[in-house]
Amino acid sequence: GSVPSAFVRTWRDGGRDAAWVHAAGEIDDTAVARLEQALHRAELRARLVVLDLRELTSIDASGIEMIARASVRARRTGGRLVLVRGPAEVDRMFVGTGASDSVEIVDLDSVERLLHPLPKTSPGRFV
Template sequence: MRVPRLEVDTGSLAEYRCLRFRGAMVLMTLPETHDALVAALADRPRALVLDLREVTDVDPAAMGLLLRARDRLRQEGGELLLLVGSRADRPLGPAVMLQVAGLDHVLRLFTDDESLLRDYAPALSSAG
C-alpha cells in the first residue's frame, strides 16, 4: 500500500496569500493541511487562496477542514478562495470531488488564476 503524501508551498497570487498543495488531501495527510492552514490564518488575511490544482485526492476529512477554514475566515471578515482547475482537464480532480460532495455551492471555486483575479478582485475593491 502506498502512503499518501502532501506538499504545501506558501506564496502569493497578486496581493493574496496562497497555499499551493500537491498530493493527497486525505486523513493521513490532515496534519500537514491543518498546520499550513493554521499558520496562514494566524495572519488574519482578507483572502486566502488555496491552490488545489495538483491535488490528487480530497476526502471528507479534508473537506471538513476546508469548511472550518472558510468559517474562521468569514468570522474575521475574510474569504477562502479555491483554485481547483478544470473538470475537463482532470475528470477526477478536486473540482469534481468538491462538486460531487455539494461543496461547489458553499466554497468559492475558480478554475485558474485569471478567473480568480477577474471575478474576485472587483468584489474586494467595491467592499473597501
C-alpha cells in the same frame, strides 16, 4: 498498483494582503492536519487566502470537511478563502459531498483578477 503521491504544501505571500497555499498530491487523514495548519497560518497573515488545488491528485471527505470549515472560519473573521479549481475528480468530491455550496471555487484567471484588480479609473469631469 500505483504509488499514491505524497501530499506537499507550500505557502507564499501573494501581496495585496493575500496568501497563496499550494497543495499537491493526496489529501487524506494524515495530510489534513498539515494542510489545516498551513491554512491557519495563512489566515493569520492575510485577509484573502488562495488554496491552489490544481496539482492535487485526490482528496478524501476529511479534507473536504476541513476546507469547508476553514472557508466558514475565514468569512466569520472578515477574510476569504478561495480555492483554485483542481482536477475533475477533486471537483467531483466537493460537489458530491455538498461542500461546493460552502466554498468558493474559481478558475485561475479569476484569482489573478482578485490579486491584481484593474486600476480604478477616475470619473471624467464634465464642465
